[in-house]
Amino acid sequence: MNLDFGQILPSLPFILKGVLVTLQFTLLSALFGFTLGTLLSLLKISSIKPLRWFAEFYTSIFRGTPLILQLALVYFATPQIIGYKISPIEAGVFTFALNSAAYSSETIRAGIMAVDKGQREASMSLGVAYRPMMLDIILPQAFKNILPALVNESIALLKDSALVSTIGVLDLMRRAQVVAGQTFLYFEPLIVVGVIYYVMVMGLTQAAQVLERRMRRSD
Amino acid sequence: MIRIEHLVKSFGPLEVLKDISTEVATGEVVAIIGPSGSGKSTLLRCINLLEIPTAGHIFVDGVDITSSKCDILKVRQNVGMVFQHFNLFPHKTVMGNLTYAPMTVKGLSKADAGKIAIDLLAKVGLSEKVDQYPSRLSGGQKQRVAIARALAMEPDIMLFDEPTSALDPEMVKEVLDVMKGLADTGITMCIVTHEMGFAREVADRVLFLDGGYLVEDAPPDIFFTSPKSDRAQQFLEKVL
Numbered sequence A: 001m002n003l004d005f006g007q008i009l010p011s012l013p014f015i016l017k018g019v020l021v022t023l024q025f026t027l028l029s030a031l032f033g034f035t036l037g038t039l040l041s042l043l044k045i046s047s048i049k050p051l052r053w054f055a056e057f058y059t060s061i062f063r064g065t066p067l068i069l070q071l072a073l074v075y076f077a078t079p080q081i082i083g084y085k086i087s088p089i090e091a092g093v094f095t096f097a098l099n100s101a102a103y104s105s106e107t108i109r110a111g112i113m114a115v116d117k118g119q120r121e122a123s124m125s126l127g128v129a130y131r132p133m134m135l136d137i138i139l140p141q142a143f144k145n146i147l148p149a150l151v152n153e154s155i156a157l158l159k160d161s162a163l164v165s166t167i168g169v170l171d172l173m174r175r176a177q178v179v180a181g182q183t184f185l186y187f188e189p190l191i192v193v194g195v196i197y198y199v200m201v202m203g204l205t206q207a208a209q210v211l212e213r214r215m216r217r218s219d
Numbered sequence B: 001m002i003r004i005e006h007l008v009k010s011f012g013p014l015e016v017l018k019d020i021s022t023e024v025a026t027g028e029v030v031a032i033i034g035p036s037g038s039g040k041s042t043l044l045r046c047i048n049l050l051e052i053p054t055a056g057h058i059f060v061d062g063v064d065i066t067s068s069k070c071d072i073l074k075v076r077q078n079v080g081m082v083f084q085h086f087n088l089f090p091h092k093t094v095m096g097n098l099t100y101a102p103m104t105v106k107g108l109s110k111a112d113a114g115k116i117a118i119d120l121l122a123k124v125g126l127s128e129k130v131d132q133y134p135s136r137l138s139g140g141q142k143q144r145v146a147i148a149r150a151l152a153m154e155p156d157i158m159l160f161d162e163p164t165s166a167l168d169p170e171m172v173k174e175v176l177d178v179m180k181g182l183a184d185t186g187i188t189m190c191i192v193t194h195e196m197g198f199a200r201e202v203a204d205r206v207l208f209l210d211g212g213y214l215v216e217d218a219p220p221d222i223f224f225t226s227p228k229s230d231r232a233q234q235f236l237e238k239v240l
């Protein structure tokens, strides 16, 4: 075995640009995903049955099929069905947001249920309407409780984001493959991006722990 | 003024309030007492529609709040409530707790809501706690903040559901003192309580509930000395 990291050194800037793509992609997916997940979770606890059914059905669809299939469907079928030439990054963010919404809605629902029902009653007794009650009183407390779970969900998103390489997004993973194709070296570029993924995940985990500790101190 | 007519409340098959009728005059202080599970909280919670009555009517200042046309949020703005477990907003400071609803619901400016809050905190003796978070307060202080929070909406009616039951004994008095002061201001008060001494001293009338029935409705001196019903007599023997 002769490893030659020197030969991929010139490609390093190219690979590192993928960090930005991957992070951007993850951030956007998480942002849209958690927002949509919050809306879904509200449907799940709604008193209106059809809304609950819809949310449950939605979740089961995205949990019951492979993510890579969802991704392929959105990317390849969108132009065919609505005639819109969707870009790989759009298709990726769209699919990941929808998928992450399904998973995070369960977490968020649990977080809302865990908020003392006295909080709801106090808000209601003051004449506060549903929307401000949710936005200002219930959700901030719910999110505080489930922050660790949402960080885990973000980490999963970050790792799964490598799947978008299959539809041609130039993320970290894809860039490793491009470099491999150019240099005919596989181990080196893959190891390099592997290390980068690992460092990003560890960074995120650390940041979450610091945040959690700080929040616990404020209690 | 509150007028309750043939109020019934059921949870599924369980009928918790059975044909309750009574009136509470403006400025009157009414103590609601009775054994556990008799429906005291439920009765109180019907008055601000935290529970929706199954049948009957409740009129608040002449408006039928059980009518489907009635704006529930409007009713609640005018009826403050204090809970056994305070239910302060833990992520807001004392100031934030007091100004949130006036700003959000009534659209008061931060400055105006703040002025009301400062005033009320002085009244409940907690001016120095204005920037604290609830977790830093003792139980008695929390409950006084909760009273101030409800008062910040400037309601005509205040409901109290066992406001001192979750407190250590040495903190009961500070809360009852605040409530006594409040009773003298002419606000209408309905108080579910196990503090018989307080009920006797402060209430204008006592409602005694048992098994969902309003069994006695009498001034305190009469209720505590010569209750009509056996059940009230038995209850008083146990608690006095």
Ligand SMILES: Nc1ncnc2c1ncn2[C@@H]1O[C@H](COP(=O)(O)OP(=O)(O)OP(=O)(O)O)[C@@H](O)[C@H]1O
Pocket: B011, B014, B016, B034, B035, B036, B037, B038, B039, B040, B041, B042, B043
């Ligand atoms: N949301 C609910 N669903 C079902 N049953 C309920 C509900 N709330 C109250 N009940 C029942 O209604 C009855 C009266 O309850 P309520 O809380 O009004 O009693 P209470 O007089 O306040 O008792 P306590 O002194 O223990 O607070 C009880 O049997 C209780 O189990």
Ligand SMILES: [Mg+2]
Pocket: B040, B041, B042, B161
């Ligand atoms: Mg009760």
